[in-house]
Amino acid sequence: MGALLDIQGLVKAFDDLRAVDGVSLRVEPGERVAIVGPNGAGKTTTLLMILGAIEADEGTVHIAGHPLPAQRHHAMRSIGFSAGYLPLPDRLKVTEALRFFADLSEVDDPGDAVDTVIQELDIDHLRDKLCMHLSSGQRTLVGIAKATLHRPRLLVLDEPTASLDPDIAFRVRDRLAQINDQHHTALLLTSHDMREVETLTERVVFLRAGQIIADGSPAAIAAAGGHDSLEELFLAEASRHRAVQL
């Protein structure tokens, strides 16, 4: 059986800058994978190519066997995307907003799907709240609910806990682990929080200047780089990156 996500030789250049330079990656069903690297390493560009929002100059992307961009419509049924910078419709209540996105995601029974994700994410108290009145932590949870309405096989998260209080971030991580555990939903996330990466994922793909420089368990790639923890490796890479830029 093929990988849930299979990207091969992805290249994306903007003018003279090769933002992504030959990235290949396979994610299996139920796997928890983090893409990490310093700012400008190519994480978000890689995610946006996986989502079909940016077209690769070279290379291929298959989601659940569907090639992008030719079968984007089918591919998007298998994928959910959440990021702190994605808006929610301010003037709709949470249930109305979720219902709207359930319709867009072609869910068979939108009402039931909305009730289910609200229960799973424990956000019943937000049902009738206008999206414009949600706190950033609440918006993150509703954003994840939105991304999981159609029971995607792969959940893509761009910095899911950025700018959240530690207790809210803990709750978000807990819910993501629960979704992964209960539904065998694969997680693919980017994060600058290395402790979060160590807690939530079992595999780390480390990017530098658009290329994969390490791929393995958090402990293994930290050790391979001669560091005690992923955070130390990240700091060393970030400082190297700054030195190159200066």
Next chain:
Amino acid sequence: MWFLLLALPVVDVVLFSSIGVAYGDGDGSVRILFTGILLFHLVWQLTLAGSLGFLEEVWSRNLLNLLTTPVREIEYAVALGVVGLARTVVAVALISIVGGGLYAIDPTSAGWVLAPAAAVLLLFGWAVALLVVGLTLQYGDSAEVFSWGTLVLLMPLSGVFYPVEALPGGLQAIARVIPLTRAFDATRAGIEGGGVAEGDLVIAAIGSLVAVALAFGFVLRQMRRFRQLGWVTRVT
């Protein structure tokens, strides 16, 4: 958007019908001005519904949300068109009611020519909306000026209220290549009892179909460039 849908049609019908009453030489002038504004709102409402509807996605940073759902581009375009048509129906109904109630104007006085003329105007309005959508993909918020600007330029140049000959010489040549001009000419001929200018309507229809085809091709090209050049990061 609600002001444009509900208030502007009323303001326009009162403004132009009153000018007709004050300075016209009988019912004919009022009917020409009224029918002109009635028909121009077909273009106006459809264009604004399409272009501002898409701009709204950019203003609210919602494009990436849409791009990561299974929604196809054509489905989105059809949805925008349906909303635009609904807005057009509301505006035209409002104009007809106000015109009939306050000025005793029969909105159908031009006769059956109104039907093909309206179809031409809707087609052309959709072409303008698609053009603005294509520009918005590239220029983001800044494309708003095209949404309004195109309509502001079209109104005097397409002879909504007067024949092309009333324009200064240099502008007449431009006016004659705009399909809307012939649709408005044909409608005025109907109001003045001069028979139906079928030739004008056919040329206007062909011109509008070509405009829609060109605009559709432009949007497809811009959508490809949007993905290839990573423009999504400008609107997220």
